[in-house]
Amino acid sequence: MSTSARARAAITATARHFPEAVVENRYFYETLGLDTSEEWIRSRTGIRTRHRADHKKGEITSTLGAEAARKALESRGIGADDVDCIILATVTPDLGFPSTACLVQDQISAHRAWAFDVSAACSGFVYALAQATSLVESGRHQRVLVIGADVMSAILDQEDRNTCVLFGDGAGAVLVEAVPEDHPGALGQWRLRSDGSGAEHLFRYGGGILERVREEPPEPKGWYVHQDGRTVFKLAVTRLAEVVQELLAAEGLTVGDIDLTVPHQANIRIIEAARDKLRLPPEKVMVTIGQWANTTAATIPTSLDLAVEQHRLRAGDRVMLATFGGGFTWGAMLLRWGYDT
Numbered sequence: 001m002s003t004s005a006r007a008r009a010a011i012t013a014t015a016r017h018f019p020e021a022v023v024e025n026r027y028f029y030e031t032l033g034l035d036t037s038e039e040w041i042r043s044r045t046g047i048r049t050r051h052r053a054d055h056k057k058g059e060i061t062s063t064l065g066a067e068a069a070r071k072a073l074e075s076r077g078i079g080a081d082d083v084d085c086i087i088l089a090t091v092t093p094d095l096g097f098p099s100t101a102c103l104v105q106d107q108i109s110a111h112r113a114w115a116f117d118v119s120a121a122c123s124g125f126v127y128a129l130a131q132a133t134s135l136v137e138s139g140r141h142q143r144v145l146v147i148g149a150d151v152m153s154a155i156l157d158q159e160d161r162n163t164c165v166l167f168g169d170g171a172g173a174v175l176v177e178a179v180p181e182d183h184p185g186a187l188g189q190w191r192l193r194s195d196g197s198g199a200e201h202l203f204r205y206g207g208g209i210l211e212r213v214r215e216e217p218p219e220p221k222g223w224y225v226h227q228d229g230r231t232v233f234k235l236a237v238t239r240l241a242e243v244v245q246e247l248l249a250a251e252g253l254t255v256g257d258i259d260l261t262v263p264h265q266a267n268i269r270i271i272e273a274a275r276d277k278l279r280l281p282p283e284k285v286m287v288t289i290g291q292w293a294n295t296t297a298a299t300i301p302t303s304l305d306l307a308v309e310q311h312r313l314r315a316g317d318r319v320m321l322a323t324f325g326g327g328f329t330w331g332a333m334l335l336r337w338g339y340d341t
């Protein structure tokens, strides 16, 4: 651990890991017999496929997260002992406690690191990244691993067409490091928001004590995700656009200054509507919902990693992350990319 003066924090590596199995839309109407169709799912959500963890083979949140973490460290060429802290965002922890971050810390043998989870649903990764930035900028830490990992297949009601087609499983990781003043990369400003009155529109009882302590037991299927999709949809578009505009204005920037936007991937129509409101050119917005669906905390780090793989980023590029999810939680974060991809 370093105790040096205020430092600059930047992302120095990215990685992703998905379970092997791929589920196509037809699985829901052909195999499960749900009243849905290829046409409905594609046109209303943009989703074509999603990865599905094989829970029995041990593909769970910690193992997916650990694999993404290992790949991030490998791509940076450092060992797990170089990591000071691990922050993992998820809504599908392996256990009530200890945290999934602790399980990852053990699995990757990051002996020096302390580890904790962040619960902010789809916004979890950006919340976690903000915390990592502060830890590094304060001079307390040199290297923080930030992971977004979710195994949504474990908490979806496979008889509920309103939710089960929307999500996928996966994990993404980034390494946040202290870098010198003249480094082209920097994690910058953010605007993060919460509104807990949104809990009734997107929530899950399972894992929380409310399910046990309420006099009236909750609806059957308390284990699963409940969502009022229409309300979430409308708010997602409005809040995403608002918070991005607010952050740009505060920084004296316009959308023209942004080289790449990486939004949360919940629905192609949410991305397109927010994009139109902000007048963002389509080629400057990452879209991965088609192949990976909504992987909750993993959508942004996995999409960022794909941008790296596709050589879409240059040293000094301005990147905007934008997110909306359960809570409600939402926010935007600006960063300068640190290296040519």
Ligand code: COA
Pocket (backbone or CB within 6 Å): 035, 036, 037, 040, 041, 044, 045, 122, 161, 162, 163, 165, 166, 227, 228, 229, 230, 231, 232, 233, 236, 266, 267, 294, 324, 325, 326
């Ligand atoms: N197949 C066929 N029909 C479906 C369906 C499916 N998989 N899922 C829902 N429908 C039906 C609804 O039951 C409804 O039928 P009704 O009119 O007879 O009641 C109809 O489609 C239209 O429902 P509506 O909610 O208006 O559809 P929509 O265009 O808003 O799309 C969502 C539904 C869920 C895809 C959309 O609201 C959404 O993406 N919301 C955001 C959700 C999200 O991803 N949140 C995660 C965290 S950000």
